[in-house]
Amino acid sequence: xxxxxxxxxxxxxxxxxxxxxxxxxxxxxxxxxxxxxxxxxxxxxxxxxxxxxxxxxxxxxxxxxxxxxxxxxxxxxxxxxxxxxxxxxxxxxxxxxxxxxxxxxxxxxxxxxxxxxxxxxxxxxxxxxxxxxxxxxxxxxxxxxxxxxxxxxxxxxxxxxxxxxxxxxxxxxxxxxxxxxxxxxx
Ligand SMILES: Cc1cc2nc3c(=O)[nH]c(=O)nc-3n(C[C@H](O)[C@H](O)[C@H](O)COP(=O)(O)O)c2cc1C
Numbered sequence: 001x002x003x004x005x006x007x008x009x010x011x012x013x014x015x016x017x018x019x020x021x022x023x024x025x026x027x028x029x030x031x032x033x034x035x036x037x038x039x040x041x042x043x044x045x046x047x048x049x050x051x052x053x054x055x056x057x058x059x060x061x062x063x064x065x066x067x068x069x070x071x072x073x074x075x076x077x078x079x080x081x082x083x084x085x086x087x088x089x090x091x092x093x094x095x096x097x098x099x100x101x102x103x104x105x106x107x108x109x110x111x112x113x114x115x116x117x118x119x120x121x122x123x124x125x126x127x128x129x130x131x132x133x134x135x136x137x138x139x140x141x142x143x144x145x146x147x148x149x150x151x152x153x154x155x156x157x158x159x160x161x162x163x164x165x166x167x168x169x170x171x172x173x174x175x176x177x178x179x180x181x182x183x184x185x186x
Contacts, residue, residue: 001059001060001180001183001184002033002057002058002059002060003030003031003032003033003058003059003060003061003062003180004032004033004034004035004054004055004057004058004060004061004062005023005026005032005033005034005035005062005064006035006037006061006062006063006064006076006079007019007023007034007035007036007037007064007065008037008038008063008064008065008072008073008075008076008079009036009038009064009065009066009073010038010073010075011038012036012038012039016066017152017154017162017165017166017169018066018107018149018152018165018166018168018169018172019064019065019066019107019169020169021166021169021170021173022064022105022107022169022172022173022176023064025170025173025174025177026064026173026176026177029177030177030180032062033054033057033058035051035054037075037076037079038073038075041075041078041079044074044075044078046078046079046082046083048082048083048085051079051082051083052083052085052088052096055083055096055097055100056096058100059100059101060100060101060102060103060144060180060183061100061101061102061103061141062103062104062105062176062180063076063102063103063104063105063106063132064105064106065105065106065107066106066107066108066109066152067106067107067108067109067128070121070128071128071131072132080135084097084135084139089138089139090138090139094139095140097139097140097141098139098140098141099140099141099142100141100142101141101142101144101183102132102135102136102141102142102143102144103144103146103147103176103179103180103183104129104132104143104144104146104147105146105147105148105172105176106146106147106148106149107149107152107169107172108125108148108149108150108151108152109151109152109153110150110151110153111150111151112150112151115150125146125148129146144179144183145179147172147175147176147179149168149169149171149172151168152165152168152169153165
């Protein structure tokens with residue numbers, strides 16, 4: 001199964017604790033292609049044909065990103081808007097993604113218990129992910145159960161150290177790799 005990682009982290013090499021660990025583990029253990037959107041498109045001028053051609057070649061698309069304001073980082077939203085076009089992803093002749101799989105893998109700053117009705121963040125993560133879930137369905141893709149990790153912000157004076165984040169990120173990477181391996185058997 002050909003796997004394409006769409007990475008949306010503003011500065012993966014200099015300001016990431018979690019996503020860097022996850023990406024490194026993926027690159028070490030799996031045969032994958034990675035598109036680092038912020039590195040490729042710092043001006044947000046997305047090469048639509050190049051991105052569509054990468055999508056045509058893969059079976060599984062993984063969105064890897066840190067949660068930003070309950071959503072995807074802005075370059076990933078720009079990528080979705082620019083690449084998933086009429087005639088390609090939907091509409092007449094727009095069946096090019098049909099049958100492919102979309103797997104969302106995101107790191108979340110807040111603790112898990114805050115993501116519930118009445119909690120600090122009011123809603124479950126499954127609610128915040130509904131636009132992506134429906135985007136997948138609209139394009140005829142299978143929306144795979146997302147891989148989520150909470151509490152991914154370092155609070156040195158609190159109880160979350162950089163080491164804690166790295167351990168959580170390693171667990172996240174293992175769950176992600178197991179999920180991808182499992183999909184190969186389907
Ligand atoms: C612009 C911005 C917006 C953020 N929005 C949220 C948010 O809505 N909810 C949340 O729980 N964490 C939020 N965070 C925290 C990030 O999700 C967290 O720092 C990230 O997952 C850690 O991954 P990294 O170490 O790879 O950067 C935000 C961080 C930034 C920089």
